[in-house]
Amino acid sequence: MKTFRQRQLPFGNGGIRSIMFLYFTITAAAASIFIGLSLYTRMSGQVSETVMEENQILIDQVNRSVENYLKTVMKLSDSLYYSIIKNADLSDPSVGERFNLLYENNMDQTDSIALFSADGELLESVPALRVRNNLDVTREAWFSYTLDRTENQHFFLPQVQQIFESSSDQYRWVIPMTRVVEITKGTDTVQGILLIHLNYTGLKLLLDGVTLGNEGYIYLIDGNGEIIYHPRAQLIDSGLEHENNRAVSEYRDGIYQETFHGEERVITVKSVGYTGWKLIGVAPRQTVSLNSLKTQLLVVFVAAFILFLMSLVNSYISSRITTPIRKLELSVNEIEKGNLNAKVDAEGSYEIRHLGQSVQNMAKQIQVLMADIVSEHEKKRKQEFDTLQSQINPHFLYNTLDIIVWMIENEKPDQAVKAVTALARFFRISLSRGKSIITVKDELEHVRNYLMIQHMRFKNRFSYTIEAEDEVLELASLKLMLQPLVENAIYHGMEFMDGDGEIFISAWKEGEDLYLKVSDNGLGMTEEQVARLFSDTPHTGSSRGSGIGVKNVNERIRLYFGSEYGLSIESEPDEGTVVTIHLPAVAYSEIRQKEEHDKT
The missing domain is CATH 3.30.450.20 (PAS domain)
Structure with a gap:
């Protein structure tokens, strides 16, 4: 039925205008963030380069002052030696x-x-x-x-x-x-x-008070890394602070980045002439980057302003595009409510006007065909399920009751209670008050009860496992799909096995599709045998089973949900059989609401 194959929009019941506005706004936000980050990165890079250049210039000036100081003393030494001594x-x-x-x-x-x-x-x-x-x-x-x-x-x-x-x-x-x-x-x-x-x-007077930014400083070391001058010399001597002077002494003149005691720093090295000394500038990394709160707020404001302008443009464009579509949607809603004579009001572009005319013509065609299609469909479905219900073989019931009597006679009341409970649940779900659609949870419970009874009957000749994802338990399932497939696995797939039979049942969801799988490690089938299961050859079933064939299950699924759904079988002789059921992933509550609406 077409009703069950509807797809939910990505944004639920959101209108196209809201969706377009949201998409445009997301795009605008991404563009604004990109522009803001690019602007911030560029400004930060320029600021870092400027600060490092200024630091380099300052260190060069201090270095020249130190060199001049030492040069004066060296001239004094030369004068003393060559002129006097x-x-x-x-x-x-x-x-x-x-x-x-x-x-x-x-x-x-x-x-x-x-x-x-x-x-x-x-x-x-x-x-x-x-x-x-x-x-x-x-x-x-x-x-x-x-x-x-x-x-x-x-x-x-x-x-x-x-x-x-x-x-x-x-x-x-x-x-x-x-x-x-x-x-x-x-x-x-x-x-x-x-x-x-x-x-x-x-x-010391030449070096005191020289700072690199708010937290930077300079110090002087000799060629072995020994500190000659440091603004925090007393703290370093007392062990309260540390300096990376030994490692820095290996650096050549230039600018370096290092991490010392967990702090990222920018190191500037400049050699002092005549001495082998080195003048070291230290500036925390954040002081040479763009970390001003005002600058950050400016970047955020620019990005927000761009986003605001683009949102206004997006709102105007989406309104111009979606207003005609909205009017068309209102007309289609009238048809959806059952008023097939409603006039379709279509304005705007050629495509929207043509779509409106097509919807109008479709409504007329629906009026002509709807009565016959619905009547024929309901008749087929009722006949199919009436036939299904009449095919249940009483042998299963008789054999189960014999087991229960045997358990009671052999003083196994707990197992007898378990078997009676499973049988009651089995038939309760089989009847389901005449409903043809039940939840996946009930369908799995039905087959679980069936397997429990058969497991007792065959004295543990096989084991079974049922697994299902939580999200599929409340989805819609056609009644009595799994039980015939499991019945075939027991009576035909494991008929000549001496034990160690395994049956695995699973249910999962992929996108908008629901899958249920029944697999066994029985005798398997050839390709001809698999094809015969779907042929028009009458299938009488087993005298020990329910009499419901695989073809019957497949045709009921296709009749109810559409030709794109049904069964698929993979089997190899002596390798076992895997039967997969493909259904649409439709919530059971939606189908119940539809059935209640049809009744009214």
Whole structure:
């Protein structure tokens, strides 16, 4: 019947205007989101590039300041060596005066200047200094390191000045810078070491207060990764914070991204000339990306505004398209209600007007044919099911009652009660108050009761399994479909088996279709035997079964639901048989409402 093959719209009872508007709006929303994300990504990329460029420029400026600071001290070292020390008599009082003059001109960068012989003797110092008692400068790390590397000037890590005695009780942080010099003694030339203590405060002032964004900072390390300056040096020394300085020391000049202690950071590396030091800029990843709340709100507003405009356009377009269709739908509703004489009002495009005229003509044809078709269809269906009901063979009932009597006589009342209950349920569903359509749940219950009885009769010569998805239990099923198929599996498929028979029944839904399957591991059939089951040859059935044939079941399904539905059989000799029932997936409640409506 055509009524049962109707398909539900994807949006239920939603109108075409609503569907079009929804589709258009979804498309507009997707476009708006895409535009918003593209805009945000582009702006974020530009902001990131700008911030990193600004950070790079700032670090370059700081690096130049540090290099200029160190270059000034290195020029002082060259002036001391080449203008005063080399080829000069250190006993000449003018040497000390010239030392003092250069020191006074560079006091902002220099804490002290000292000249030592290779034996550690203090030859000259400014301001006037004296080596601490019991201190052997030759044991200092910078002393031996400098003598081993005579060709360069050397910078060392910041340290507290502890070589010279001081009238001040304060500790002064200095950065030692050394070089090997040649000292003239008479006609001989010996090596010495020029030591310049850089004022650490001067270097610190160059780096203090320099930040990269809101949370970024810079720090200075030597070639081994040792920290020379860090804005959080005290926290790092106390172990409260950590820095990735060892790993960063391996980086070449450039910009890198790293994850340190779970935080994504952008690292900028710049080498300080003459020293092997490296200036490191650290900026959290979020500070170089577009994370401003105002910017994010702007992007959201732009996307929402585009969505709003497109929704207005969509509403107008869908209204222009669907208004004529809506009018046509109202006219068709009148015909659907039974008023076949209703006038079809069709406006708009040629296609809609032509469709309206076709609906009008169809209504006239329906009026002519409907009475005959309905009458003939109902007559066939009633005759078919009356024939089905009359075909039930009493042998099944007699054999079942014999088993019940035997159980009672052998004092097995529990099994007898179970058999009587199954038989009662079997016939209750078989009759079903004259209804031809029942739920899948009842049809499975019917065949379950039948199998329970047969299982008792045949003394466990076979086992059975019934499985069904929950979503199919309340769908409509034709009554007495499974029982004849199971009957054939028992009486014909397993007739000559010595046990270990298996019957499997399942029900499932695929899209808009319902499937029920009966499979067994019996003797199977040839292709000719399968074809004979669907032929017009009269099928008398088994004297032990119900007498309802496979062809009968197939024709009843096609008569009720349409020619595209019915049975299909797959079988091979000695391999078993699989019978599949194909029905439309229609809710049982819909059919009941239709039957009630037809009665009224």
